Amino acid sequence: MDWITTVDHKKIAILYLWAGGFFFGIGGLEAILIRIQLIKPMNTFLDAQTFNELITMHGTTMIFLGVMPVIFALMNAVIPLQIGARDVAFPFLNALGFWTFLFGGLLLNLSWVMGGAPDAGWTSYTPLSSTTYSATHGVDFYTIGLQIAGLGTLIGGINFLATIITMRAPGMSYMRMPMFAWTTFITSAIILFAFPAITVGLVLLTFDRILEANFFNPLTGGNPVLWQHIFWIFGHPEVYILILPAFGIISEVIPTFSRKRLFGYSSMVFATILIAFLGFMVWAHHMFTTGLGPVANALFSVSTMLIAVPTGIKIFNWLFTMWGGQVRFTTPNLFAVGFIPTFTMGGVTGVMLASAPADFQFHDTYFVVAHFHYVIVGGLVLGLFSGLHYWWPKMFGRMLSETLGKWTFWTFIIGFHLTFFVQHFLGLMGMQRRVFTYLPNQQFDTLNLVSTIGAGLMGVGMLIFLWNIFITSRKPADAADDPWEDGRTLEWTIPSPPPEYNFKQTPLVRGIDAFWKEKLAGHKSMTPSEPVGSIHMPSATILPFLMSVGIFIAGLGFMFSRDTFGSDVLSFLFNNYIVTALGLVITFGSMLMRSLFDDHGWHIEPEELEGR
Amino acid sequence: MTTVHAEAGKSTLPHEPEKATLEGRNKVLAFWLFLGGEAVLFGTLFATFLALRNSTNDGPSAAELFHLPLVAAATFLLLASSLTSVFAIQAMHRNKPAELRNWLIITVVLGAAFLALEIYEFSVYVRHEEFGMTTSAFSSAFYTLVGFHGAHVAFGILWIAILIGQLARKGLTVVTAPKIYVSAMYWHFIDVVWVFIFTVVYLLGKVG
Numbered sequence: 173m174d175w176i177t178t179v180d181h182k183k184i185a186i187l188y189l190w191a192g193g194f195f196f197g198i199g200g201l202e203a204i205l206i207r208i209q210l211i212k213p214m215n216t217f218l219d220a221q222t223f224n225e226l227i228t229m230h231g232t233t234m235i236f237l238g239v240m241p242v243i244f245a246l247m248n249a250v251i252p253l254q255i256g257a258r259d260v261a262f263p264f265l266n267a268l269g270f271w272t273f274l275f276g277g278l279l280l281n282l283s284w285v286m287g288g289a290p291d292a293g294w295t296s297y298t299p300l301s302s303t304t305y306s307a308t309h310g311v312d313f314y315t316i317g318l319q320i321a322g323l324g325t326l327i328g329g330i331n332f333l334a335t336i337i338t339m340r341a342p343g344m345s346y347m348r349m350p351m352f353a354w355t356t357f358i359t360s361a362i363i364l365f366a367f368p369a370i371t372v373g374l375v376l377l378t379f380d381r382i383l384e385a386n387f388f389n390p391l392t393g394g395n396p397v398l399w400q401h402i403f404w405i406f407g408h409p410e411v412y413i414l415i416l417p418a419f420g421i422i423s424e425v426i427p428t429f430s431r432k433r434l435f436g437y438s439s440m441v442f443a444t445i446l447i448a449f450l451g452f453m454v455w456a457h458h459m460f461t462t463g464l465g466p467v468a469n470a471l472f473s474v475s476t477m478l479i480a481v482p483t484g485i486k487i488f489n490w491l492f493t494m495w496g497g498q499v500r501f502t503t504p505n506l507f508a509v510g511f512i513p514t515f516t517m518g519g520v521t522g523v524m525l526a527s528a529p530a531d532f533q534f535h536d537t538y539f540v541v542a543h544f545h546y547v548i549v550g551g552l553v554l555g556l557f558s559g560l561h562y563w564w565p566k567m568f569g570r571m572l573s574e575t576l577g578k579w580t581f582w583t584f585i586i587g588f589h590l591t592f593f594v595q596h597f598l599g600l601m602g603m604q605r606r607v608f609t610y611l612p613n614q615q616f617d618t619l620n621l622v623s624t625i626g627a628g629l630m631g632v633g634m635l636i637f638l639w640n641i642f643i644t645s646r647k648p649a650d651a652a653d654d655p656w657e658d659g660r661t662l663e664w665t666i667p668s669p670p671p672e673y674n675f676k677q678t679p680l681v682r683g684i685d686a687f688w689k690e691k692l693a694g695h696k697s698m699t700p701s702e703p704v705g706s707i708h709m710p711s712a713t714i715l716p717f718l719m720s721v722g723i724f725i726a727g728l729g730f731m732f733s734r735d736t737f738g739s740d741v742l743s744f745l746f747n748n749y750i751v752t753a754l755g756l757v758i759t760f761g762s763m764l765m766r767s768l769f770d771d772h773g774w775h776i777e778p779e780e781l782e783g784r
Numbered sequence: 785m786t787t788v789h790a791e792a793g794k795s796t797l798p799h800e801p802e803k804a805t806l807e808g809r810n811k812v813l814a815f816w817l818f819l820g821g822e823a824v825l826f827g828t829l830f831a832t833f834l835a836l837r838n839s840t841n842d843g844p845s846a847a848e849l850f851h852l853p854l855v856a857a858a859t860f861l862l863l864a865s866s867l868t869s870v871f872a873i874q875a876m877h878r879n880k881p882a883e884l885r886n887w888l889i890i891t892v893v894l895g896a897a898f899l900a901l902e903i904y905e906f907s908v909y910v911r912h913e914e915f916g917m918t919t920s921a922f923s924s925a926f927y928t929l930v931g932f933h934g935a936h937v938a939f940g941i942l943w944i945a946i947l948i949g950q951l952a953r954k955g956l957t958v959v960t961a962p963k964i965y966v967s968a969m970y971w972h973f974i975d976v977v978w979v980f981i982f983t984v985v986y987l988l989g990k991v992g
């Protein structure tokens with residue numbers, strides 16, 4: 173119950189972590205199934221339809237329900253602490269964002285048991301995703317599930333923007349903000365400007381499928397390329413929504429374990445902003461083969477390659493940070509250091525793909541699959557592992573086992589390169605993406621076998637990680653405030669895990685790496701910026717949960733509104749939009765409750781603070 | 785965290801009550817951000833409409849369909865409601881709750897009149913012109929863009945109506961003021977969107 177009503181950002185972080193981990197597991201199982209199917213030529217382990225459903229759900233689940241929530245978990249756990257705040261700007265909305273994400277994700281995955289998963293690829297290209305080619309409810313689950321989950325992401329993004337703009341501790345100017353706070357800030361801005369586009373795209377596709385509108389149907393004047401534009405205007409920035417937080421994590425971990433401040437801090441900030449800006453300019457590099465013409469292709473090609481410049485700056489800054497530092501190879505730092513070459517390789521193949529003429533060769537082959545997994549898994553997932561190991565003691569008060577952590581690292585990274593390195597060559601030799609099998613003796617056989625073995629090894633790495641979590645959770649919660657001993661930022665100045673109110677007294681920030689600065693000055697703790705006083709806390713509430721349940725019901729109702737059911741009662745309820753209306757009544761009713769009954773929260777008094 | 789409380793605010797309301805508390809300031813800021821997102825949302829809908837506005841699939845075209853005097857009347861109502869919501873905020877800044885309430889009621893009535901005209905317009909198209917959601921790509925884009933705006937208006941009416949109720953129960957305080965201020969921002973935003981719709985959909989549709 174506590175968990176359903178909480179509005180505490182630290183608990184919401186843990187909810188995001190478990191939910192994201194759960195979906196990540198599902199996505200991982202789907203990946204393993206795909207790889208088993210591709211282990212040998214002409215395999216009959218899966219049929220073509222199931223394979224299509226699996227790749228669609230794997231891609232969709234991983235991106236929207238697996239890694240995004242884990243990113244949000246880390247942001248929620250860390251950002252208020254790093255900027256010296258007692259909570260996020262809108263605790264209620266924070267909870268709402270989590271619950272809409274969760275119910276959207278559940279809705280999407282219900283498709284497995286309710287008559288067919290989406291099968292048009294995670295990009296849902298029209299007309300493949302039209303009712304003509306995708307007749308089950310699969311794609312409806314996709315459009316409506318993602319719509320609901322996307323709402324949660326948007327809410328989260330706005331919340332972090334407001335939090336970072338208004339709730340920084342005294343003295344923390346923008347140019348003193350930790351890099352992870354910076355990348356969260358920029359990521360949230362990208363979310364704000366990219367997600368509404370996909371919102372519209374999903375609405376249009378829903379209308380095409382359920383209300384028989386004609387947006388993407390060429391026979392009635394619609395335009396399938398329009399979908400591609402809308403999808404990628406969102407979709408390309410989305411990859412920066414994923415990778416920038418990883419950049420932020422790496423920029424925290426490497427300085428901590430090099431005992432040096434981040435090299436080129438201001439250039440890092442500006443590189444981040446530049447990447448975000450360029451990220452919006454390059455969407456059509458996914459559409460070179462669509463036939464936009466040579467001028468458009470050339471422009472998008474060049475603008476894409478430009479992104480390599482700020483990214484290169486970042487990579488050199490990380491290397492220069494380590495240079496001459498006292499580097500300690502703890503688990504978080506292993507992941508961070510492993511990130512650098514791996515992500516760089518993904519970047520290099522990115523520049524190759526950005527060359528339009530070359531892309532005509534690479535397009536829809538395993539070269540592309542190798543590229544984006546190098547970026548997303550070799551970049552983001554390694555970054556998340558680094559961040560999780562790094563902040564685990566802060567989140568849970570317990571250190572993960574270093575030995576098991578190192579095992580996780582080595583199995584995962586070796587498995588990763590085994591899986592995806594060979595896919596570059598498979599792609600160059602012509603193995604197509606999204607095809608459920610291949611003929612023997614095209615030189616695809618051995619490399620596919622290697623790739624599947626690698627995927628298994630990555631799975632082993634994941635299992636070791638889970639085992640590590642399991643045994644750690646049984647140890648006493650006795651992590652020190654600053655368990656890595658070289659913590660530089662504010663989160664390391666308070667107990668692990670932090671008390672409900674985070675900071676007894678808001679700290680005064682006197683420079684970049686505020687804590688490190690105090691340590692250099694010989695202080696053991698931060699100078700407070702206010703006397704100990706009564707702390708205002710928001711009250712727990714079930715309304716965000718109820719609102720999301722309402723949206724979930726409304727979504728299901730709308731989706732089945734045109735179906736014929738065996739039972740008259742069901743037909744009546746769905747065909748007259750009664751189920752939809754019921755869901756909306758729950759949602760709007762909860763909103764009304766929220767609006768009518770003011771909740772002034774409660775206070776923690778100084779005596780209580782001192783009592784601890 | 786917040787030092788000024790609802791009770792304390794009643795007698796001596798600060799000059800800009802919507803920005804008197806951190807919560808209030810956060811609300812206003814977050815709402816600006818939200819409107820940024822809404823701008824992208826409508827931008828995408830406009831782009832879709834522009835891409836498909838000539839794909840009439842042998843159905844009625846914009847020039848055949850639109851009846852400008854009706855739309856102009858609707859436009860006038862909505863613009864007027866924006867003005868009255870400005871008056872409402874001015875009354876709020878002068879700490880005149882009764883005046884504030886009256887202007888809000890007028891705003892809601894004008895908005896409802898606008899919505900009624902729009903519903904009438906749509907029903908004429910559907911019943912007499914055989915112009916429905918499924919007619920053509922143009923019709924789908926039209927109903928989606930204009931309908932989305934209409935849904936925003938409907939939501940705004942409900943929202944402001946609830947705020948009027950809240951005002952009656954709790955009075956003008958540093959808690960209610962930011963909500964009213966933010967709803968006025970929202971109302972101006974949908975007004976601005978309508979100006980674009982009037983130009984891009986209706987005027988451009990008439991002249992070709």
Ligand code: HEM
Pocket residue numbers: 200203204206207227228230231232234235238239292293294295541545548549553591604605606607627630
């Ligand atoms: C961890 C182990 C992973 C393995 C073994 C794996 C494997 C695969 C395979 C075999 C495909 C199918 C390629 C095709 O036939 O087109 C695929 C597609 C894809 N994967 Fe992964 N993947 C993994 C992790 C991830 C992660 C973490 C993400 C994103 C966060 C991701 C995103 C995608 C996407 C977007 C697609 C494209 C799906 C589509 O074509 O519709 N993968 N993956």
Ligand SMILES: [Cu+2]
Pocket residue numbers: 407408411454455457458
């Ligand atoms: Cu891209």
